[in-house]
Amino acid sequence: MQGFRVCVVGATGVVGKTMLKVLEERKFPIRELVPIASENSEGSLVEFAGDKIRVVTPSKEIFKGAELVLFAGGNAVARTWAPIAVSLGAIVVDNSSAFRMEPDVPLVVPEVNPEDIKWHKGIISNPNCCTVPLVMVLKHLDQLAGVKRVLVDTYQAASGFGKALVEELNEQIVSIASGKPPAHSVYPKQLAMNVVPGGWKKGPAGYNEEEWKIINESRKILHRPDLRISATTVRVPVIVGHAESVWVELMSPLDVSFVYNALSTAPGIQVYEDEDEFPTPLDVADKDDVLVGRVRQDLSCENGVALWIVSDNLRKGAALNAIQISELVLLGEQAKVAV
C-alpha cells in the first residue's frame, strides 16, 4: 500500500470537511484516511475519494501508525491529542491556535516562510484565517519597500466561527424571507442583515483574541517581532470568504504599478488590476488563490498603499494551507517546487 496513514481530527466540522475535499483534489498520497471527531459524530459517515468512512473518536490506538495528523478542531482537543500523536511518531499540522505562538512550533504559510518548517519538533501550526492572506501580501510589500505599519479591518464570514453560525445565519435568512423575527443564540447579535464587531473572546488592551492573532501571528510569520500592526475584526453575513481592508505604510515610496507587478507573479495570489473590477467573498469561495484588488496610494501618508484582500477562509485560510504544509514536510522537494 502506497502513501500515508492520515488522521483528520474534527473531520465533521467546516474546516475538517474542507480538508478531506482538498486532500482528495490534490491527490495527496494516502493509504488510509481516518476521520476523527467527538462522540457526537461517532459512527457517522464521511465521504472521501468515493468511499464512505466511519468517524471514530480520538484514542492512542487510532493515532498509532499515522504519519500525518491534521487537527481541524478547537484548542482543547489539539492540546490533549497533538502531543500524543507526535509521541507516536506522527507529524501534526494543527489548525487550532493552541500552539501557534509557542517558540518551538513553526507557524507556516508555504508561500511566505517555508524555511520555518525545517525546525519543527513534530507540531506545525497553521495560522489564523485572516493572517494567512494578509502575510502573503505583506511579504511582497516588505520586499519591495519595507513594511513600517499595518492597519487591518476585516469582513469575516460565518464559517470562520464554525458550522453552528453558518446554520444560524441560514435560519435567520429563512426567517427574514418569510417575515418572521430572526432568532440568535450562537452569536451575541443577529448576523443576518447586520455586521457585528465582536463575538470573539476578550484579550488585553480592549482587543479581542482574533485581533491579537492577526497581530502576533503576522509578526511571527514575517520574522518581524517589531512590526507595528493593529486590527479591528468584524463578522459579516457571508457564508464563506473573508475580506480585509488593509492600510500599509512603507519605509520608502512605492508606486502602485510595482505592487500590481509583484503580486501578479506571486504564487497563490490573483490581482484585479482593472479599477472597475473588485473581488468579493462570493468570487473567492471555493478558490485556492487569494484575490487582491483596489490597490492604490494611501492618500493620508507619504509612503502608503491601500489594498482589498479576499480569500476562502476554509481553504487558504485553513484547510488548503494545512495541506500545503503537509506536502512540504512529507513530500519535500517535490512540493517545494510549487512554491
Add this chain to the structure above:
Amino acid sequence: MQGFRVCVVGATGVVGKTMLKVLEERKFPIRELVPIASENSEGSLVEFAGDKIRVVTPSKEIFKGAELVLFAGGNAVARTWAPIAVSLGAIVVDNSSAFRMEPDVPLVVPEVNPEDIKWHKGIISNPNCCTVPLVMVLKHLDQLAGVKRVLVDTYQAASGFGKALVEELNEQIVSIASGKPPAHSVYPKQLAMNVVPGGWKKGPAGYNEEEWKIINESRKILHRPDLRISATTVRVPVIVGHAESVWVELMSPLDVSFVYNALSTAPGIQVYEDEDEFPTPLDVADKDDVLVGRVRQDLSCENGVALWIVSDNLRKGAALNAIQISELVLLGEQAKVAV
C-alpha cells in the same frame, strides 16, 4: 396659519420618506407640506401627520411661497431646481452632493460646525451619510489631542444607495431562502451573503466618489483643509445603518478614558463603554444618536485610537441632519439650544 410651507423634493425615496417622518416626529412647524417627486410618482399619495398628500412634480409654481425646500434626491434634480427655489425666496437644504464642495455653500453638521450656517446664500448642503457620524467623533478627538491622520473603512447599508438596492437585496434574500439563485441588476455584484467594495462611480487616484466625499467633506466641515485622511468604502448586506471602523492618529497622547468621557457627554452621540457591548447597524436603525464603541489605543502607533461608529444613514446620515439644519436656520436660537 402658523408654520412654514415646506417642500420635500424626492419625497417617495428612502431619504425623502425619512424626512417626512422626522419632520413629523420633531413637530417641525409646518403650515403646508408639499411632497415632490418625478413623473413616475406623480399622483401617488404620501402620509404626513395623519393626512394623505398627493405627490406633485417640481415646477416654479410649486416652489412659490415655500420658506424651506428639502432636496432628498440626486444631483441633477438639485442642480436644476435648487437655484430656482432660492430665487423664489426659499432656503434650500440639499442632501445631494451637487453643491457640497462649492466654496459659497455651507456644509453643516449642527453638532460640529453650526456657525457655518450664518454665511449661506440660500443653499445649505447636507453631508454624505458616512461623513456626518465621522466628523461628529473627529471633532471631539481634534479638541482633545489634535487629529493628525484618519483612516476609515466602511460597512455601508443598501439604503444608502436607495430604494432599488434595498428591493434587490430583499429579493436576493427571498431567493436564497427558497434555494433559488439570486439575481442582480441594480448593483454590480450580488449583495446578499456578500460584501462589495464598489458600486460607486470612479474618481481620481483609484478612489471612488464615495471615498472622495468622506475625504473632502470631512476637511471642509472640520475646517481642516490639510487633514490627512483616506477611506475605503464597502457595501454590506444591511438595510439600514452604516458602520465605520476608524483609525485616528493624534498630535499628542490621549488615554481611551478621556475619549469615553468626552463622547459620553457629546450631543447626538451614545458611547458603549463596556467591552462586551458593541453597537451594530441593527442597534442604530431608526435611532437619532450616533453609536460609538470599541474605543481603544491603536497598537500600531504612539498616539492613536481606534473606534467603531454606527449611525442610521437615513436619519443622522441624511434626513435628521437636514432637518436639524433647517431648525437652526429657520427656528434660530430656539434650535441652537439643543446643540
